[in-house]
Amino acid sequence: MQKLYLSGNEAIAYGLIEAGIKFISGYPGTPSSEIIPTAQKIIKEKGIKAFIDWAVNEKVAYEIAYAASLCGIKAAVTMKQVGLNVAMDPFINSAYVGTDSAMVVISVDDPGPHSSQTEQDSRFFAMGAKIPVFDPSTIQEAYEFAKKAVELSEKYSIPVMLRSSTRVSHGRADVKMEQLMPLDSIKVNFKTLKDWEKKLWRYAATPRQRLMLHNKLNRIISEIESLNELKFFFNGPLLLISSGAVFSYLYELIEEYELQDKVTLAKVDMPYPLKNFDFSNFQRVITIEESTPVIELQLCTEGRRNGIVPKEGELTIEVCEDILEKIGLIKREKNFFSPPLKRPSLCPGCGHRIALYEVKRVFGKKAIYNGDIGCYTLALNFNVTDTVLCMGASISFGFGMKKAFSLAEKQQDIVAIIGDSTFFHSGIPPLIDSIHYKVPFLIVILDNKSVAMTGNQKTLSDDKSSLGEITVPICIEDVVKGIGVKFVETVDPYDFENSIKILKEAKKYLKEKAEPAVIIFRHLCINTKEGLELNPKYRVKISHELCKGCKVCLIEFECPAIEFKEEENKAKINDPLCIGCGCCIHICPKKAIVLLE
Amino acid sequence: MKIVILGKGGQGVIFFSRIIAQAAINRGLSVCSTEIKGMAKKGGTVEIQMKIGQGMCGLVKKGSADLVILLSDDLIDYAKSFGNNVFTFKNDEIQAALEKVSMRFINTFLLGVFVKRAKFFDSEDFIKILDEENRKSFLKGYEYVQS
Ligand code: SF4
Numbered sequence: 001m002q003k004l005y006l007s008g009n010e011a012i013a014y015g016l017i018e019a020g021i022k023f024i025s026g027y028p029g030t031p032s033s034e035i036i037p038t039a040q041k042i043i044k045e046k047g048i049k050a051f052i053d054w055a056v057n058e059k060v061a062y063e064i065a066y067a068a069s070l071c072g073i074k075a076a077v078t079m080k081q082v083g084l085n086v087a088m089d090p091f092i093n094s095a096y097v098g099t100d101s102a103m104v105v106i107s108v109d110d111p112g113p114h115s116s117q118t119e120q121d122s123r124f125f126a127m128g129a130k131i132p133v134f135d136p137s138t139i140q141e142a143y144e145f146a147k148k149a150v151e152l153s154e155k156y157s158i159p160v161m162l163r164s165s166t167r168v169s170h171g172r173a174d175v176k177m178e179q180l181m182p183l184d185s186i187k188v189n190f191k192t193l194k195d196w197e198k199k200l201w202r203y204a205a206t207p208r209q210r211l212m213l214h215n216k217l218n219r220i221i222s223e224i225e226s227l228n229e230l231k232f233f234f235n236g237p238l239l240l241i242s243s244g245a246v247f248s249y250l251y252e253l254i255e256e257y258e259l260q261d262k263v264t265l266a267k268v269d270m271p272y273p274l275k276n277f278d279f280s281n282f283q284r285v286i287t288i289e290e291s292t293p294v295i296e297l298q299l300c301t302e303g304r305r306n307g308i309v310p311k312e313g314e315l316t317i318e319v320c321e322d323i324l325e326k327i328g329l330i331k332r333e334k335n336f337f338s339p340p341l342k343r344p345s346l347c348p349g350c351g352h353r354i355a356l357y358e359v360k361r362v363f364g365k366k367a368i369y370n371g372d373i374g375c376y377t378l379a380l381n382f383n384v385t386d387t388v389l390c391m392g393a394s395i396s397f398g399f400g401m402k403k404a405f406s407l408a409e410k411q412q413d414i415v416a417i418i419g420d421s422t423f424f425h426s427g428i429p430p431l432i433d434s435i436h437y438k439v440p441f442l443i444v445i446l447d448n449k450s451v452a453m454t455g456n457q458k459t460l461s462d463d464k465s466s467l468g469e470i471t472v473p474i475c476i477e478d479v480v481k482g483i484g485v486k487f488v489e490t491v492d493p494y495d496f497e498n499s500i501k502i503l504k505e506a507k508k509y510l511k512e513k514a515e516p517a518v519i520i521f522r523h524l525c526i527n528t529k530e531g532l533e534l535n536p537k538y539r540v541k542i543s544h545e546l547c548k549g550c551k552v553c554l555i556e557f558e559c560p561a562i563e564f565k566e567e568e569n570k571a572k573i574n575d576p577l578c579i580g581c582g583c584c585i586h587i588c589p590k591k592a593i594v595l596l597e
Numbered sequence: 598m599k600i601v602i603l604g605k606g607g608q609g610v611i612f613f614s615r616i617i618a619q620a621a622i623n624r625g626l627s628v629c630s631t632e633i634k635g636m637a638k639k640g641g642t643v644e645i646q647m648k649i650g651q652g653m654c655g656l657v658k659k660g661s662a663d664l665v666i667l668l669s670d671d672l673i674d675y676a677k678s679f680g681n682n683v684f685t686f687k688n689d690e691i692q693a694a695l696e697k698v699s700m701r702f703i704n705t706f707l708l709g710v711f712v713k714r715a716k717f718f719d720s721e722d723f724i725k726i727l728d729e730e731n732r733k734s735f736l737k738g739y740e741y742v743q744s
């Protein structure tokens with residue numbers, strides 16, 4: 001036994017590898033992104049042979065890992081909760097077809113949401129797909145449940161979900177671990193000539209056979225359900241049921257307010273599938289869970305549906321206190337006010353900022369800017385993003401809106417803004433439609449050769465895998481031209497004159513040729529070591545005399561290294577924050593921002 | 598013990614939390630914490646809530662922290678919403694760190710200052726887990742407080 005101070009995601013990685021998982025795929029997404037890098041680190045250190053790396057999107061990641069599990073290798077796939085939406089097709093299908101080894105689906109939820117588009121509950125989707133789901137309450141459990149999920153999946157030959165959440169995945173604790181690393185060799189088995197017919201009906205099932213598979217799945221679920229027990233703590237007449245991180249908050253509050261003989265707390269390790277329990281000896285039964293009534297619906301208790309538990313927002317400890325107060329268990333003395341924190345902005349010197357400033361300069365404020373998921377969503381702060389929906393939607397929105405306006409015979413400039421990784425993830429299909437239907441709008445691809453927002457994971461333009469194997473770099477220009485786009489230009493956005501020139505050409509092309517145009521702005525993310533080292537370094541100053549305090553540099557450009565001194569009515573460079581990229585010299589209408597020497 | 602550590606990216610919030618956790622674990626205490634990093638990388642707020650020797654989750658309720666370590670002065674109001682015992686470094690201490698040790702060891706110098714002045718932890722707990730160079734810098738910080 002060893003104790004390590006691990007994050008929930010790190011603990012999950014250890015649990016998976018210790019349980020014999022040898023194949024992990026996934027797509028980065030906060031708060032799930034650290035599982036794959038940790039698993040890579042472990043196999044490197046321990047000399048374990050395995051495939052662990054990122055895929056182009058969650059659907060592909062799911063199918064890659066699932067195929068490995070059908071060949072007898074224990075496999076897992078990681079994603080954030082909205083990534084599960086992308087993987088929904090194979091996810092639901094694989095429950096019917098089942099596995100031949102373990103297949104663990106790790107989906108990390110983000111109630112709040114802290115860094116996501118929705119507060120959706122992956123447990124609810126697991127229930128919809130009839131896939132059992134574990135819901136760890138602590139970091140220790142994240143480690144243990146990862147192993148349990150592998151065991152359960154292996155035992156019943158169906159996929160099993162491990163659902164985590166921001167608080168568990170990004171929490172840290174001392175974790176007791178076995179650290180027994182399986183070094184067994186990998187064995188595969190799929191197409192056996194003998195008896196192949198007997199197996200084949202599952203892998204390529206017809207609708208009739210699907211019905212039989214569904215029946216088989218139902219039988220497996222009933223059996224798992226019958227063995228799924230609750231754990232009870234304390235012994236009061238009021239029963240509170242919970243799972244996940246919220247359970248740990250309730251446990252702490254019951255101890256803090258000494259409610260041990262007023263409340264019984266039931267813990268659900270596996271929120272689906274649940275059988276019926278006899279709760280007749282309790283006065284009241286209330287489920288407090290995040291963020292959809294999954295347990296509540298199955299056990300038919302009070303909770304969200306009768307308004308005791310809020311229908312949106314994270315169930316923080318403070319919200320759990322509110323709930324206990326509402327049901328008359330406690331009285332609180334005071335509420336604490338917490339001031340809002342500063343909104344985030346792009347890093348000083350980020351290539352996205354200058355690129356999007358240039359786009360705005362040429363296409364103007366009246367253009368519609370359809371944004372996408374990535375750091376560049378923050379261009380919202382300086383008015384170069386009007387919509388953000390989900391991965392890849394910038395380009396589909398460009399198509400849909402341009403068509404809508406042209407049906408009404410109204411001229412409207414439209415710009416889709418998408419990062420390199422998001423483009424590969426789901427920007428290519430809508431670009432195919434856009435070129436096919438000749439829809440004239442500008443597609444701006446911001447290529448910083450990094451999945452920056454989620455912690456700088458590798459991208460498809462790298463020539464090495466995360467484990468150092470040679471890969472074929474995918475060239476965005478080739479992809480775009482291959483689809484049939486004729487206007488394709490690449491420029492470093494730091495090159496201001498050239499960028500403006502190309503943007504003007506694109507604008508002209510859209511008008512004259514009435515087909516989509518693509519501009520690739522390529523500049524490394526300066527939040528990486530390489531990107532920062534290669535970045536130009538100037539000394540920049542704002543002239544006290546020339547600055548007229550118009551705030552254009554703040555409102556239209558928003559570099560965090562430019563501050564405003566209200567007393568003096570002047571802008572000023574905050575030297576420790578400034579990385580000396582020199583981009584801001586193009587912004588000031590009074591030419592007050594200048595390079596030194 | 599409930600601790601909150603607040604600051605901006607790159608100010609050592611993560612360093613402080615990891616080293617305090619390690620010291621506590623070496624003493625046989627349980628540690629759980631939660632990390633909230635804002636979306637902005639540079640200059641974004643980093644917040645760690647931590648429980649030592651108690652609790653199941655790292656979350657610290659507003660108004661209940663035994664100690665708030667604040668590394669960025671502009672977050673003072675936010676810091677106070679967790680508790681009144683807010684520890685900040687004085688200007689002369691930061692200046693001393695910049696002068697007396699090289700960039701790489703500023704964090705351990707300040708850790709020394711913190712351990713001495715906050716009187717929350719035993720210096721031995723940290724001396725044991727630091728490598729030689731860091732230990733030297735830690736002790737410089739520790740001794741600086743007396744003078
Ligand atoms: S992490 Fe990279 S892409 Fe994201 S804001 Fe910072 S510099 Fe820009």
Ligand code: SF4
Nearest residue numbers: 547548550551553588
């Ligand atoms: S530096 Fe230029 S843009 Fe910024 S406030 Fe002064 S005059 Fe306006």
Ligand code: SF4
Nearest residue numbers: 559578579581582584
């Ligand atoms: S040079 Fe200008 S744009 Fe670049 S980081 Fe400094 S202040 Fe920001």
